[in-house]
Amino acid sequence: MKLKDKVAIITGGTSGIGKATARLFAEEGASLVITGRRSDLGKTVEAECKAKGVRCVFVEADHTRAEDCQRVVDIALAEFGRIDILFNNAGIVTSGTADTTSEEIWNDTLNINVTAVWRMCKIVIPQMKKQGRGVIVNNGSDWSVVAGKNAFPYIMSKGAVGMMTKAMAIDYAREGIRVNAVCPGDTFVDRWTEKGYFEGSGAVTKEEAMKESSEYIPMGRFGKPEEIASAVLFLASGDSTFVTGHLLLVDGGNTAQ
Numbered sequence: 001m002k003l004k005d006k007v008a009i010i011t012g013g014t015s016g017i018g019k020a021t022a023r024l025f026a027e028e029g030a031s032l033v034i035t036g037r038r039s040d041l042g043k044t045v046e047a048e049c050k051a052k053g054v055r056c057v058f059v060e061a062d063h064t065r066a067e068d069c070q071r072v073v074d075i076a077l078a079e080f081g082r083i084d085i086l087f088n089n090a091g092i093v094t095s096g097t098a099d100t101t102s103e104e105i106w107n108d109t110l111n112i113n114v115t116a117v118w119r120m121c122k123i124v125i126p127q128m129k130k131q132g133r134g135v136i137v138n139n140g141s142d143w144s145v146v147a148g149k150n151a152f153p154y155i156m157s158k159g160a161v162g163m164m165t166k167a168m169a170i171d172y173a174r175e176g177i178r179v180n181a182v183c184p185g186d187t188f189v190d191r192w193t194e195k196g197y198f199e200g201s202g203a204v205t206k207e208e209a210m211k212e213s214s215e216y217i218p219m220g221r222f223g224k225p226e227e228i229a230s231a232v233l234f235l236a237s238g239d240s241t242f243v244t245g246h247l248l249l250v251d252g253g254n255t256a257q
C-alpha cells in the first residue's frame, strides 16, 4: 500500500498506460480521479478501481480545453480535499516530417502533449505549494531524449515534455514538489490494433507488432502498460524521495543503442 491516503489525478486514464497506472495505484491504496474523453471506458476503469476498495471518480474531460482541466482539479479538491500526485499521461501519437506536418497536426499535437501538461501543472501546483508537498509525473517518451524517423511533431512535443519536467523540477524543488517524467519506449497498447492508428497502416495484430519489435528493441519485445505503471509508481511514491528532474527511460534498452 505505497499510496495509502494519497490522492492522485491521472489524465487519460481510459486506456493503455493510464488505465494500467490507475489499476496499480488503486491496488496501492490511492484515491483517484481519472480523466479522458471516452466516458464508457472511463466508467469501466472507475468501477474496476472501486472494486479494489478505493475511492475513484472518472471525469469526462478534454484536456485541450482549459475549462475542462480546471473542472478536473475542482472535482478532485471537492471530493478529496488535496492532490498529492498528478500523472500527466494524456497524449496522442502523430507522424510526419517537418515539411509534411500540417498546421492542424502541429496544433493538435502541441495542444494535448505539451500545453495540457503545462496547464494541469499550472492549476495543480498552487494547491501542492499550499500542502507543502506534491509529486508530478509527466509521460514523456524515449523520444524525449532521442529522435527517430517520420514522427516529427510527436518527437518535438515529447522533447518539450522532457525540458518542461526539468525546468519545473528546479523551480519547485524547495517547495516540496518533485517533478519527473517516465519515458516509455514502444509499449503495446490496445489502440495499436485499431485500423489506421499508424498512418497508412491497417489493423495490426499483437503478434505482428511483437515480431516487428523483436528486430530493433534489445529485449526483443514491446513493453507492457503494467511495466510503465510500475515506473510511474516508483516516481510517485515514497520510494523516490530524492529524485526530481529525472527522465526515467523504460524502453527495453532501446536508447542504449
Ligand SMILES: NC(=O)c1ccc[n+]([C@@H]2O[C@H](COP(=O)([O-])OP(=O)(O)OC[C@H]3O[C@@H](n4cnc5c(N)ncnc54)[C@H](OP(=O)(O)O)[C@@H]3O)[C@@H](O)[C@H]2O)c1
Residues within 6 Å of the ligand: 011, 012, 013, 014, 015, 016, 017, 018, 035, 036, 037, 038, 039, 061, 062, 063, 064, 089, 090, 091, 092, 093, 112, 139, 140, 141, 142, 183, 184, 185, 186, 187, 188, 189, 190, 191
Ligand atoms: N504506447 C507507447 O508506446 C508509448 C510510448 C511512449 C510514450 N507514450 C505516451 O503514453 C501516454 C499514454 O498513451 P498510451 O500509449 O497509453 O495510448 P492510449 O491508450 O491511446 O492512451 C492515451 C490516453 O490519453 C487520453 N487522451 C488523449 N487525448 C486526450 C484529450 N484531448 N483529453 C483527454 N484525454 C486524452 C486518451 O483518452 P480518451 O481517448 O478517452 O480521451 C487515453 O486515455 C501518451 O502520452 C503517449 O505519448 C506511449
